[in-house]
Amino acid sequence: MTISANHTAHDPGPQTVNADPVAEAVRKFGITVEDYMLPARHQIQMVDPGGRLKPDSEQGTEPGHEYPLPGAEELLAAYEQLVIGRRVNDQNSALVRQGRMAVYPSSHGQEACQVAAALCLSEGDWMFPTYRDSVAVMARGVDPVQTMTLFRGDWHSGYDPMKHRVGIQCTPLTTQLLHAVGVAHAAKLRGENTVVLAMCGDGATSEGDFHEALNFAAVFHLPVVFFVQNNKYAISVPLAHQSVAPSLAHKAVGYGMAGERVDGNDVVALLAVLDRAVKLARDGSGPLLVEANTYRMQAHTNADDATRYRQDSEVAEWLAKDPVSRMKTYLTGRGLLDDETDFRIAEKAEAIATRLRDGLGEDVPVDPQDLFRHVFASPTPQLLEQSAMLADELAREESSGEGAK
Amino acid sequence: MSPTVTTSSEANGNVSAATARAAASAAATAEAEGPQPVTMAKALNTAMADAMQADPSVLVFGEDVGMLGGVFRITDGLTKTFGEQRCFDTPLAESGIVGMAVGMAMNGMRPVIEMQFDAFAYPAFEQIVSHVAKMHNRTKGALKLPLVIRVPYAGGIGGVEHHCDSSESYYAHTAGLKVFTPATVADGYRMLREAIDSDDPVMFMEPKKLYWSKDMVDLEELREQHSANVAAGTSSEGRAAVARPGTDATLIAYGPSVPTALAAAAAAAEEGRSLEVIDVRTIVPFDDETVSASVRKTGRAVVIAEAHGFASVSSEIVARIQERCFHYLAAPIRRVTGFDVPYPAPKLEHYYLPSVDRILDAVDDLQWED
Numbered sequence: 001m002t003i004s005a006n007h008t009a010h011d012p013g014p015q016t017v018n019a020d021p022v023a024e025a026v027r028k029f030g031i032t033v034e035d036y037m038l039p040a041r042h043q044i045q046m047v048d049p050g051g052r053l054k055p056d057s058e059q060g061t062e063p064g065h066e067y068p069l070p071g072a073e074e075l076l077a078a079y080e081q082l083v084i085g086r087r088v089n090d091q092n093s094a095l096v097r098q099g100r101m102a103v104y105p106s107s108h109g110q111e112a113c114q115v116a117a118a119l120c121l122s123e124g125d126w127m128f129p130t131y132r133d134s135v136a137v138m139a140r141g142v143d144p145v146q147t148m149t150l151f152r153g154d155w156h157s158g159y160d161p162m163k164h165r166v167g168i169q170c171t172p173l174t175t176q177l178l179h180a181v182g183v184a185h186a187a188k189l190r191g192e193n194t195v196v197l198a199m200c201g202d203g204a205t206s207e208g209d210f211h212e213a214l215n216f217a218a219v220f221h222l223p224v225v226f227f228v229q230n231n232k233y234a235i236s237v238p239l240a241h242q243s244v245a246p247s248l249a250h251k252a253v254g255y256g257m258a259g260e261r262v263d264g265n266d267v268v269a270l271l272a273v274l275d276r277a278v279k280l281a282r283d284g285s286g287p288l289l290v291e292a293n294t295y296r297m298q299a300h301t302n303a304d305d306a307t308r309y310r311q312d313s314e315v316a317e318w319l320a321k322d323p324v325s326r327m328k329t330y331l332t333g334r335g336l337l338d339d340e341t342d343f344r345i346a347e348k349a350e351a352i353a354t355r356l357r358d359g360l361g362e363d364v365p366v367d368p369q370d371l372f373r374h375v376f377a378s379p380t381p382q383l384l385e386q387s388a389m390l391a392d393e394l395a396r397e398e399s400s401g402e403g404a405k
Numbered sequence: 406m407s408p409t410v411t412t413s414s415e416a417n418g419n420v421s422a423a424t425a426r427a428a429a430s431a432a433a434t435a436e437a438e439g440p441q442p443v444t445m446a447k448a449l450n451t452a453m454a455d456a457m458q459a460d461p462s463v464l465v466f467g468e469d470v471g472m473l474g475g476v477f478r479i480t481d482g483l484t485k486t487f488g489e490q491r492c493f494d495t496p497l498a499e500s501g502i503v504g505m506a507v508g509m510a511m512n513g514m515r516p517v518i519e520m521q522f523d524a525f526a527y528p529a530f531e532q533i534v535s536h537v538a539k540m541h542n543r544t545k546g547a548l549k550l551p552l553v554i555r556v557p558y559a560g561g562i563g564g565v566e567h568h569c570d571s572s573e574s575y576y577a578h579t580a581g582l583k584v585f586t587p588a589t590v591a592d593g594y595r596m597l598r599e600a601i602d603s604d605d606p607v608m609f610m611e612p613k614k615l616y617w618s619k620d621m622v623d624l625e626e627l628r629e630q631h632s633a634n635v636a637a638g639t640s641s642e643g644r645a646a647v648a649r650p651g652t653d654a655t656l657i658a659y660g661p662s663v664p665t666a667l668a669a670a671a672a673a674a675e676e677g678r679s680l681e682v683i684d685v686r687t688i689v690p691f692d693d694e695t696v697s698a699s700v701r702k703t704g705r706a707v708v709i710a711e712a713h714g715f716a717s718v719s720s721e722i723v724a725r726i727q728e729r730c731f732h733y734l735a736a737p738i739r740r741v742t743g744f745d746v747p748y749p750a751p752k753l754e755h756y757y758l759p760s761v762d763r764i765l766d767a768v769d770d771l772q773w774e775d
Contacts, residue, residue: 156539160547161511168543172535178501179536182508189464189490190513208528212501219496374542375581377549377604380690381643 021285022258029063037258039249040065043293044273045263049321051329059269065260067272072336078115078267079331080345082324085111085135087349088144091356092134092151096302100360102153105132109265109297112323113229115139116270117197120225120278126196128167128180132229133199140166144352145359154364173204177213177226184222195223195281197274203234205251206242217287218255224287225277229264231296236309252289264294265323268330295321368394440621448593449479449555449611451624453517455631456601457487460515463601465492467502467519467555476521477557477616503529503554507536510552510606517601522613523558524567530575537606538581552606553597558586559661559711561614561758563751570748571712573660576608577688577721583642584688586610588663590620592646592686594627599640610688612661645692647699651681654705654768657696657722659685662709662759669764680768688718696722697729704735705771709759714742736772 025036042060044067047053053069061067070078089111092104107114110132118139121127129137137147142159149158150169157168167183170176180198187194204210205228217224228248232239245251252259258280262273270292277288295318299306306315331337372379372387457463465483467475471494474481483492495502499520506516520526526533533554540550560569577584583605587593593611600607634640648663649670658666663684670680681699685692700706706726710719723738741759749757 155545156543157545161544162547167511172531175504175532175536178504178532179508179511181501182505182510183512184508185505186509186512186514209500209504209531212496212498212504215496215498216501216505370545374544374546376583377541377546378642380583381693382690 021280021283025064031064034253036064037253037256039247039252039259039261039291043261043263044269045266046269046272047266047326047330049265049326051326051333053268053330053334067269067276070268070271070275072334074119074271075268075327075331076336076341078112078119078271079327079337080348081115081119081139082111082267082327083345084349084352085114085139086324087353088135088138088356091353092148093298093302095356095360096151101148101151103301103303104134104148104151105301106298107132107135107296109318109322110229110231110294111135112267112270112327113227113264113292113294116267116274117199117227119271120274121195121197122278124165124192124194125278126165126167126180126183126194128176128183128196128198129169130173130176130199130201130204131169131171132201133169136199137166137169138352140164142166144356148356148360152360152364154366155370174200174207174209174213176200178209178216180224181213181217181220181222184217184224185220188220188222193223193282195225195278197225197227197278199227199229201234202228202230202232202239202248203237203242204228205248206234214251214255214257214287214289218257221284221286223281223284225274225281226287226289227274228289228291229294230291231264231294233296233300233306233310235300235304236306238309247291249289249291255287255289257287257289258285259289259291261291261293264292265318265321265326267323267327294323438623438625440623442619443590443622443624444617444619445587445590445593445611446477446479446616448590448622448624448627449597450481450483452594452597452601453480453483454486455628456515456517456598457483457491461491462513463491463515463517464509465517465519466495466506468495468497468499468521470494470519475519477613479555479557479611479616480519499526499529500532503532503537506552506554507532507540507550510550511540511548515551515553515601517553517555519555519557521557522564522568523556523570523572526554526556526572529554533576533582533608534579538579541605542581549604550606551601551604553600553603553609554606555597555609555611557613557616558610559612559614560748560754561661561711563754565751566748569754571710571743573608573610573688574712574717576610577718581606582689583607584610585642585686586612586660586688587686588612588615588648588658588660588684590618590622591627592684594622594624595631595641596686598631599634599642602635602640603642610660614661615664618664641686643687643690643692645686645695646684647681647695648684649680649682651679651703653679653703654707654771655681655683655696655699655703656707656709656764656768657683657685657699657726658709659688659718661711665759665761666709666764669761669768672761672765673768678768685722691722691725693725693729696726700726700730701733704733705768706730706734707739707741707764707767707771709741709764711743711758713745714740715745717742736770739767739770741767 044060089106089108095101096104114135117136142164146158177198180196184196249259249261262269372383470480471484506518509516559571587596656666666682673680708719708722
């Protein structure tokens with residue numbers, strides 16, 4: 001899979017940046033620092049649910065919140081990943097229903113957020129995903145089967161975070177945001193111009209570590225883009241029970257960082273907003289907060305029953321805002337997508353689905369000694385003892401089994 | 406104006422520049438030769454300074470550790486010597502400190518972080534248990550977390566509530582953490598250097614009542630020993646120490662309880678009883694070998710700890726001795742621990758803490774007449 005869009009060469013890093021984006025915006029547009037940090041009055045939307053590009057005046061942009069339309073190449077790369085992401089989500093859900101995978105928190109309906117999160121980063125950047133961000137992890141280049149190891153159940157994680165610069169998918173909410181802050185801090189101390197994208201959901205913004213991570217990132221002036229996918233539910237609890245802030249993006253100003261909200265089902269607007277956020281962070285603006293307004297189309301996981309807490313009519317309303325079909329209509333209308341290209345993309349997605357079916361259908365052998373092997377870099381005598389005990393127990397089982405034959 | 410609070414002008418430099426300054430500064434503060442009276446605070450401080458000088462990826466941060474030098478002054482002078490990039494204050498949030506340290510350790514640094522007091526580390530518990538302890542295992546060793554979490558712990562200083570907890574059992578119970586606790590000045594230096602060198606995360610429990618205790622110590626010799634050990638690939642991790650040899654019974658203690666056990670052994674000697682004192686040093690990994698050898702020799706054991714006795718490190722030690730030394734025991738193993746009550750107010754703490762008399766009473770109960 002392709003990883004990132006073709007970004008222009010990096011600036012040399014924060015040390016040499018002269019222009020403070022806030023001061024520049026304040027001077028250029030005659031706005032206050034608070035105006036700059038607060039999100040625009042309306043969410044940024046470039047392509048409407050019908051797949052039509054909105055006129056500039058209706059995109060939600062305003063002075064200090066200006067977003068250029070991403071280039072054609074990036075848009076097509078995004079569409080390809082959208083189609084793959086949708087196929088991956090649906091394939092994985094099917095594998096759970098067939099009992100071939102323990103659980104899968106699907107991002108069906110949130111694929112635009114997943115794809116934009118991966119595409120906005122350059123190769124040396126880091127991403128810190130949650131358990132629902134498997135599609136983003138794959139779009140960043142991690143092998144699909146390795147990505148699913150957590151849910152297959154043979155280990156807690158299947159890929160090397162250092163290799164892909166992707167944190168392991170995190171379950172304890174927002175704890176990974178602080179790891180993102182630490183990675184960015186270490187990079188900054190070494191003078192590297194790494195940007196870190198830190199992902200969480202709407203419910204997670206209630207956690208204490210959300211606050212601590214945003215505050216640490218702001219105080220240490222670190223290049224972290226916090227990306228909140230507001231999919232409206234934390235398992236069953238609606239957003240209104242998490243926060244009564246005007247929007248989650250409004251929380252940014254309290255930390256002294258800029259916030260923005262964007263239509264989370266419009267991948268064009270997402271790319272525009274995230275690309276700019278990443279660029280600003282890389283240029284030394286400090287952290288930013290982006291809230292994507294989206295919807296979790298399916299239940300929390302297969303173990304959840306969404307009909308107990310939300311109406312079908314609400315789901316239907318969001319079905320009409322689907323990110324994949326919207327992008328297809330838009331690109332086709334612009335002449336960037338024809339049937340042949342679409343067919344080629346669908347084939348690619350199908351190949352990945354096949355790889356998932358094959359990879360997750362295999363009965364993966366597990367090694368019981370892995371229980372002990374990785375607890376410490378340098379093991380304790382107690383663990384060596386326990387490891388020998390289990391080995392002995394298994395050897396005796398095997399020999400008594402052979403004896404019975 | 407910048408949208409966020411900026412760090413000092415140094416924040417835009419890089420680590421190696423700070424290291425060069427540090428080397429120049431460290432050279433100017435040579436120590437007196439030979440053994441000198443040294444406090445544990447000084448030994449810990451020197452261990453961090455030496456580690457920072459040896460390795461530019463060693464960073465120190467926490468609450469008040471910068472210009473103030475920590476509320477116990479353990480980080481005194483580190484900011485001045487190594488610059489604000491390498492020893493710095495953080496916002497007042499313990500989960501943030503540990504969580505950020507996890508990310509920094511993932512990305513090539515060796516953070517040494519301070520939790521200001523034992524009970525103030527609890528907000529960081531989730532980061533410690535769910536990430537610090539599990540990251541290496543979860544990633545099958547792809548991610549190492551060379552991270553030291555320093556925790557001033559335990560009582561005996563007349564501190565008000567939330568300042569005197571013995572929290573070591575929480576950490577010792579968590580698979581994936583190493584738990585060190587020095588009881589002597591030399592171990593303060595030696596063990597902190599080894600903790601910083603370790604590729605595993607270490608909970609470094611500092612008995613705060615021993616911060617100002619002094620031993621005759623030659624820091625230069627300790628430094629040379631450390632370098633020699635590193636060169637030879639050896640470490641004292643997982644080795645208990647025989648703090649006082651004896652033949653009649655074994656007292657097993659760690660951290661703040663070691664001096665109390667030694668005082669009890671000295672008092673017992675006057676009554677004609679020879680007590681061996683074992684200083685556990687590293688709770689994880691635990692040195693079964695040294696403890697078992699001593700108890701097999703003496704046939705009697707008392708385990709001493711400030712922490713509540715119920716479901717604690719002291720109960721674990723008793724269980725391990727019982728499993729390994731049952732047939733050598735002349736009497737049931739006794740424990741002298743804190744009562745199972747929240748840590749008491751200053752005027753009541755002397756009723757709670759293990760004392761020489763309470764240890765001697767326990768020794769007297771070891772069925773000497775049978």
